Amino acid sequence: xxxxxxxxxxxSARSILAExxxxxxxxxxxxxxxxxxxxxxxxxxxxLKLLAERAITGDFRSKSWDEFAAADAPPxxxxxxxxxxxxxxxxxxxxxxxIKAHWGIPDPAAVDxxxxxxxxxxxxxQMQARIAALLELDLASDGQPLQRQLREIGRFEGATDGAxxxxxxx
Numbered sequence: 001x002x003x004x005x006x007x008x009x010x011x012s013a014r015s016i017l018a019e020x021x022x023x024x025x026x027x028x029x030x031x032x033x034x035x036x037x038x039x040x041x042x043x044x045x046x047x048l049k050l051l052a053e054r055a056i057t058g059d060f061r062s063k064s065w066d067e068f069a070a071a072d073a074p075p076x077x078x079x080x081x082x083x084x085x086x087x088x089x090x091x092x093x094x095x096x097x098x099i100k101a102h103w104g105i106p107d108p109a110a111v112d113x114x115x116x117x118x119x120x121x122x123x124x125x126q127m128q129a130r131i132a133a134l135l136e137l138d139l140a141s142d143g144q145p146l147q148r149q150l151r152e153i154g155r156f157e158g159a160t161d162g163a164x165x166x167x168x169x170x
Contacts (some may be wrong), residue, residue: 001080001143002026002031003032003065004022005076005079005094006034006082007034007035007036007080007081007082008034008082008098009036009038010038010062011036012039012040012109013120014082014105014107015033015034015082016034016062016121017047017120018082019033020056020060023129024113026086026131030135030139033076035067037064040062041062043061044108044109046108047109048060048097051121053073062129069094075094076094076095077097077139079094079096079099079101080100081103082103082104083105083107099150100146101147101150101151104136106122108122130153
């Protein structure tokens, strides 16, 4: 099983969606976690609402990336930042030999009012497309080819192609 950590600053929206989708779509191939450099007190209510509406369940909580840098933390295979702030921060040293990549997605929690629901749906769809593409990779391989493929997935903007389920780059 591949262990993957999704990082964001607040660990309340994008990284929570990524953790949930990776565990849900990964069907036992992935064990996903999320964390933040400065975690919020709790996940964003709209993230939790969207996951519940799509029947994706889990024990979602905002947590510090320090939990995953502790000596007794599980070794990680992949670490993916999902916000530009976290990508620019100096991450702690995580156990394992994690391959790192950046999948920047605009912060839906930064949108107020009527547009917030749509922003969360867009972030969800983008993350779902990226997770689907990740699951198409040979995750048992390591090194530069896998890192290059993960970085390429980070450039996806679109949703999945309904006919094939493959990620589409719009």
